Amino acid sequence: MATIDLTAAPSPDELAIISEGLTSFNQMEVGPSDRQTLTVLIRDESGRAIGGLSGYTAWGWLFTQLLFIPASLQGQGWAGRILTQAEDEARRRGCHGAWIDTFNPNARKVYMRQGYEVFGELPSFVTDRTRTFLKKAL
Template identity: 30%
Template sequence: MHFRLENKASQKAQEIGDLIRAYNRSKREEAESEPLNLYVEDEKGNLLAGLVAETFGNWLEIEYLFVKEELREQGIGSKLLQQAEREAKNRNCRFAFVNTYQFQAPDFYQRHGYKEVFTLQDYPYTGQRYYYQKDL
């Protein structure tokens, strides 16, 4: 048996991911994962805002919600979030999950009914990372 440290992305890392996903599928109930991505573009197709998520079983899992800085405070993020939640409900999701840093959008998610589940303190060194969920 040989232990090897590698400090870069590699095929082995992908293989480990594939192995753990296969193991997880063999042990948990069936649940389909389906992308749920929304984009706001200008007339030329340039990206202005967007939400990247997936639905998985009963859950909407939000990975990214981004609005260009000059377009913030105009309700675009709220519309993206509401549209994603509506689509998740159409897919029979009952809950939503998101994480955000203290300098990103904790107040935004709280205003939209998300409740704090837990917070990582001193992440990565001095910041905070919040984990929220919401009943849909």
Template identity: 35%
Template sequence: MEIKIGHTEDAKTEEYIIQRLWQHNERFTEINMKTLNVILYDDQQNIQGGLLAHTWCGTLDIHYLWIDDAWRRLGTGRQLMQAAEDEARNRGCHMSVVDTLSFQARGFYEKLGYRVYGEQEGYAQRYARYYLAKRL
């Protein structure tokens, strides 16, 4: 046996490990993982924001949400979230989950009906990470 530590991305190896995990999980429940990306473009088709997620096991699992500073506080974040939640419902999802750090967007998610179900202190020795969920 040999254990190796890597310091660069290896897409082939990562995909293999992920697929093996899903094969294991599918013995217990249907995974049906699908990518769900909602992207904000300006009039020149430049990306100004986006939400990257997956739907699986009846859940919208939001990984990343970013909005360019010029587009913040205009309702665009809310629109991206609504579009993702609507599509998740169309895919049969009954809940949505997201996490955020204390300097990021906890209040934003709470205004959209998300509730904190977990908290972990100590990120960078000064921030908290919040885990939030919402029924769809």
């Protein structure tokens, strides 16, 4: 008989069972995702990574998971340049759309200036901040 085990410390093998099972199911339902990591880094003068974008492409979409601009570079157009590079690479990979989410109102403005449009919101996600989901046709 199956049981339920709640844990805050699953093993890598246990997580792999979930990931591989879902991947297999999705491939049967909609075909392979062709998931590929996509990262755009900001480097300082010494070549050390100090910020950037981390995400992936899958099923014809670019998903930006993380985007960080150091405080010393904010307000200088770095986010837009990084997003443009990621979007260009996503197009080369055959993507037709991009999506991102944030609960930072300043980031939301940056993404909307970049051509993203809101398609969903979760009000009061963190305190009084709304989590906003945005998309863009590529």
